[in-house]
Amino acid sequence: MKNGFLFILLVPLLINCQTEKSAASNYQSHVEDIVFDEKKDDPNFKRCDGNDLGIQYYSGPSSASIxxxxxxxxxxxxxxxxxxxxxxxxNGYITVRFLVNCEGRSGYFRVQEMDEKYKVIKYDKTFSDQLLSFTKNLGGWIPMKINGKNRDYYQYLTYKIENGKVSEILP
Structure with a gap:
């Protein structure tokens, strides 16, 4: 009787675990991995880690700083x-997210524009293009080193916009 009761309790638990495992396999390895897009990306930008999509900015050894x-x-x-x-x-935010390769070069730029309530909007195209161009031309990125090896990693800059001007750069 005791074993039968235990069996009845454990069967739903085991079935539930199997369901979660199969559902998890449908997701990307990371949120918003950036893959090459021939319409947006420089074909001369090379990833150093091959098919590895890069270290996320929130999980690297130096994730607390730029x-x-x-x-x-x-x-x-x-x-x-x-x-x-x-x-x-x-007013709002323009975020430019990109990849920095093991040589310190940047590429695969993506832009997201939001108002102050985080709703997707479109800013004046000239303004957002200037911020994107500025970000693309930053040449001082430092390669991230993990276990003695330089690795590709994601980086982002969020420009806080107040009255049509950048008031702050995040993070």
Whole structure:
């Protein structure tokens, strides 16, 4: 009787575990892996890790900071020199996400634009194109080293927009 009761309790648990395992296999290895797109990406940009999609910025050994020569302050100073702005009084965020390869070169850029309530919007095209161009031209990315080997990794810069101007760079 005791074994029968235990069996009745364990069968649903085992069935549930099997269901979760098969459902999990339908997902990508990481959220928003960036794969090559011939319409957007430079064919000369090479990944060093082959088919490995790169270390995510939230999981690398230096995930708490930007891997850039001169750190974030150097990026801010370069942006201030350009005086990029929009004639519209827009508020929100423009995020540029990209891959940095083992040589410190960047590529595979993707842009996401949101208002201050995180709803998808489109900013003035000239303004968002200037921020994308600025990000593409940053040349001080530091390769991420894991177990003594340089690896590809994802990076992002989120530009906080207030009244049509960049007020802050995140992270």
């Amino acid at each position: 891997q850039y020569r001169g750190e974030k302050i150097a990026i801010i100073k370069n942006l201030e020199k350009l005086k990029i702005g929009s004639s519209n009084s827009e």
